Amino acid sequence: MVINTLSHHLRDKIYSIYAFAALAEEIVTSLENRDKKELISEYINETYKAIERRFSLNPILNSFQIVINEFQIDTALIRIFLEGIKLKIYQIPGNSEQIELYETSAAEALGLMILKALCDGNHQLYETLETSAKKFSSTILMINKLTNSSKLYHNTETAIAIQLEWLSKEMKIAMEISIEDNLKKVKENIDRAPQSSKRALYIAYAYYSTLFKKIKKLSSEKIITNKIGISYNRKIILALNSVIKQKLNLL
Numbered sequence: 001m002v003i004n005t006l007s008h009h010l011r012d013k014i015y016s017i018y019a020f021a022a023l024a025e026e027i028v029t030s031l032e033n034r035d036k037k038e039l040i041s042e043y044i045n046e047t048y049k050a051i052e053r054r055f056s057l058n059p060i061l062n063s064f065q066i067v068i069n070e071f072q073i074d075t076a077l078i079r080i081f082l083e084g085i086k087l088k089i090y091q092i093p094g095n096s097e098q099i100e101l102y103e104t105s106a107a108e109a110l111g112l113m114i115l116k117a118l119c120d121g122n123h124q125l126y127e128t129l130e131t132s133a134k135k136f137s138s139t140i141l142m143i144n145k146l147t148n149s150s151k152l153y154h155n156t157e158t159a160i161a162i163q164l165e166w167l168s169k170e171m172k173i174a175m176e177i178s179i180e181d182n183l184k185k186v187k188e189n190i191d192r193a194p195q196s197s198k199r200a201l202y203i204a205y206a207y208y209s210t211l212f213k214k215i216k217k218l219s220s221e222k223i224i225t226n227k228i229g230i231s232y233n234r235k236i237i238l239a240l241n242s243v244i245k246q247k248l249n250l251l
Contacts, residue, residue, distance in 0.1 A: 006196065006199075017110070083106070087099055088103075107141040136205075143215065176212075214228055
């Protein structure tokens with residue numbers, strides 16, 4: 001829904017970045033009967049080959065390399081994102097702090113790739129919004145981790161499930177303070193975003209703000225044991241509100 005509110009010339013570019021990330025995540029979450037370490041290694045190698053050659057027979061990687069080369073996106077961001085994916089696969093026991101650090105860095109790197117495309121070649125604007133984009137990406141990661149807790153809680157085979165065991169009352173409060181501060185700063189910077197992407201950014205902000213409000217009302221135990229989400233009708237209302245505000249120049 002959010003991507004569809006972007007200007008037409010940006011939609012395919014953002015879809016290309018998301019498709020690249022989604023395929024990498026698919027290696028982690030699916031393909032249980034395959035050698036995931038070998039698959040992610042192949043995916044990483046093919047990604048860099050596609051960027052260097054400016055072509056790939058893999059349609060997802062080909063679309064991705066077009067965006068990377070068009071906007072001259074730093075390959076360091078790709079490396080950081082893929083390192084985060086690799087760590088999920090290798091799942092080093094007792095290394096939850098490093099996993100969390102890599103997860104956050106990977107989310108921020110993906111957010112910056114998207115920001116680069118949204119800024120449509122305006123490097124000065126990218127630098128202005130870079131810090132805010134990183135905060136929004138890490139906030140989305142934290143909120144998604146909390147809302148997906150019920151699904152991950154019983155899956156003790158994953159490193160993420162180990163992390164969820166720390167969701168004490170004190171940790172929840174600390175996360176809420178961080179999320180609240182980040183969302184406030186993100187909202188302040190939406191006005192600086194290009195008109196072609198402002199509505200999409202506001203919808204994303206409104207969606208995660210609404211989710212966050214639901215999380216704040218729940219105890220740690222309920223977050224871990226209950227599915228948290230927003231109804232389809234509520235999503236439509238959030239989208240319509242953003243359209244109205246943009247038409248009235250309130251965004």
